[in-house]
Amino acid sequence: MGYVAVKGGTLAIEESAKRLNYERLKKGVVMDCHRIEGGMRCLIDQVMSESSLYNETLAALAIKQAEGSPEEAVFLMRAYRSTLPRKHYSRTVECADMLVERRISASFKDIPGGQILGAANDYTHRLIDFSLSEETDQEAINWVGDYILESGVDEEMTDLANLPKVLDYLREEGLIPACENDDSEPDDVTKESLQFPTSRSERLQILTRGQTGAVTSLGYVALRSYGALHPTVGELRIGNLSIYVDNPFDERIGDEDAYYIGEIKVTEVETVFPEDVQTLNGQKELEFSLGYGICYGQNETKAIAMSILDHCLETGNQEYPTHNEEFVLLHIDSVESTGFISHLKLPHYVTFQSKLDSVRKSKKSKDSTQ
């Protein structure tokens, strides 16, 4: 018998739940969900990305309930997600159609369309701004008003919805191989459990919903020592993508019949990996291969790390754990890893008792032989 149901403790559990609520409320201040939504953009993006559910309002609520713990908020969101009926599939989204807010390339300075810095922490001093502790709503409104006035007249006429992809420029030059569209139906990791070897669609899905910290760490491992890659960010773009669903009633499929249902913000990264390739006459040549990363919201580190891991898993060099799909894909999910570790707190009375018995027995037999 594997498990014995543990009975009792109901009262203690109810009290524990009360205590948890007390901890949330004891300072007599309640977080307003609008304020979380307004001021916790990055945490919301992270939670939405890890829970594979794009809804800022719900993410704010989950963060409030979880008292800001990302793993708990993601758990709540995933649980809620699993109750939702899936009524429609969206049309394929092309990131070339993104309405860009930020777009940079580390490979070329003068990319067609230009470098657009947008909003980023990269160029700040990283000093704590103590004046923020006194910030008021009115100040915020005033600042935004001034900012809009200041940047109201846009003299440059860059078409932000139509920026060319940097890598297409390399393709046109013939420096990286052209790639075919893969229009096969993607496998869905939320419906079928993972079986190895995985398809690329499955790998990308697991990576994009991976825990931010885990994806970043493993990406760093691949970069620093295990494989020691040094990729260059070909293009990193952040912006909004419009989502359309087809008319579900009949098979008439044309652009005219699709419905616009909203937009999502994503971070998309394409990294370029220089690689030595042996040619037929024995000489070494440098070639470029690619890695791809994308995730909900603005989360650049995760997206770049994802593109590194994508490249590693595509290469599949079994010398390195970061190239092993079981090692990477089975361990980066937030709910799976935190869940399995948390289960160690649950009663293991019977399992432990049997271990204890064996230890006692072996001690006894040792004592008696001495």
Added chain:
Amino acid sequence: MKLDLVHDIQVAYRKTLDSMSRPGLIRNIYSQAEKVNMDIGCFDSTLVLVLMLFDTEVKFKVCSEREAELNKLINQLTYAKATEVESANYILVLKDSEPEDLENAFRMAYPGDLLDPHKAATIIIEADSVSNERALTLTGPGIEKERYIDVKTKTNDGWVEFRAEKNSEYPMGIDLIFTDRNDNILCLPRTTQIAKQVVG
């Protein structure tokens, strides 16, 4: 009163599930089926099953004189897509179907494969009546000793034999749900063994 797509369907679902886990147990969903306020040409109870089981992921096949019309209606109600018998998740054999449709459905239905036997098709058959008369004896998982059923279909057309042949390679096989005019539900999962009563 209109059928409540959450609560009424949930009640009907519990009953169908009960019937599926205790093969031969006939449950009645009249109190839900009577709330169906549209006549699309099948039993109300069949439509309740359709609303319960179908969604945009589901592919179905209707065997009926009015197949095209029903395909469109079911698609509009559930977003499920009509397809051919071989690839359908659910096959509806309605009361106005041709006699050979039933045999065809059994012969062509997808029985799953050894890795994924749960992906097999389910056939929903509209019978004239289902009862616990002693015509067929059921044994198998979910039945303590044995249970008796009688299914009267229009032609009484050897479905027991078709089913036995289709389910000979367990765990592959198909599951059956019968509905009748009185909104009775009878389920026969592939694990149930059927023996005909011998008179005498």
